Amino acid sequence: MIVSHNELVTAVNKAFLGLRRCCGEADVIANMVADLQLVGLNGVxxxxKAVPFLANEKDSPVTLVKPTQDKIEVDMGGASLVCHLPSVIDYAVEQMVKVKILTIHVSNCHNRWLAYSELVKLSAKGLACKAQWSNGSDRRKTLYVLNKGCVFPELYQSDERSEDHVSEAYVNVHDMTIELSVSNFAFPSPSILGYQQIDSASLRNTYVNAWREGIQVDDAEWKKLKQAATVFLVENSEVSAKGAGELVV
Known part of the structure; x- marks a missing residue:
């Protein structure tokens, strides 16, 4: 089905607020989902998929250490990264004043595709970004490269798990490695890696069409999101009928 950007953001916002979490900002997370959906990468x-994790995980800050000047290690303790990645990225950008390249290793996290939105913002800050992870469900490897001045990244994804190409970054399927640099990254050859490429032009075309014609969302996924959003709604009562800003005596 086709939905508007406002409908999508509102639904995600309500669904997240319904979880009644302390960590995470509903409006930021709603835009993380919308940005991924706008380029056709199934943000909804x-x-x-993240909601069950968000509903059951420990609602507390994550552990962050900086063992060296050019490395940050974050242990999310099995949490979804949507609540914590924006703060981690903000901290990392501040550290880039001292170094030319910085590696962020995020361990024990879920829902890494939703990092897309936060990573895209780095280009406007004059930084290049490379991220890689292995999907926990099917072990397909994903590589994300966004250089300075670019609006849309180049994405590479393996057809299936290949032991010949498993690197240290993929030892744990619930980890993610993000590299920030003041210099651009070289683009790998998909054929050499054995990856399929989703190029930036394709993402851009989907994005433009979504703003022009509406955002395409799978019917079943939209229904599931709307059901999650209704959790935030409350039944009418004598108090609620008086209005949110009215003085009750």
Whole structure:
């Protein structure tokens, strides 16, 4: 089905607020989902998959250490990264004043596709970004490269798990490695890696069409999101009928 950007953001916002969490900002997370959906990468589906984690995980800050000047290690303790990645990225950008390249290793996290939105913002800050992870469900490897001045990244994804190409970054399927640099990254050859490429032009075309014609969302995923959003609604009562800003005596 086709939905507007406002409908999508509102639904995600309500669904997240309904979880009544302390960590995470509903408006930021809603835009993380919308940005991924706008380029055709199933942001709604990834958020729906994140909801059970968000509902059951420990609602507390994550552990962050900086063992060296050019490395940050974050242990999310099995949490979805949507609540914590924006703060981690903000901290990392501040550290880039001292170094030319910085590696962020995020361990024990879920829903890494939803990092897309936060990573895209780095280009406007004059930084290049490379991220890689292995999907926990099917072990397909994903590589994300966004250089300075670019609006849309180049994405590479393996057809299936290949032991020949498993690197240290993929030892744990619930980890993610993000590299920030003041210099651009070289683009790998998909054929050499054995990856399929989703190029930036394709993402851009989907994005433009979504703003022009509406955002395409799978019917079943939209229904699931709307059901999650209704959790935030409350039944009419004598108090609620008086209005949110009215003085009750």
């Amino acid at each position: 589906g990834h958020f729906n």
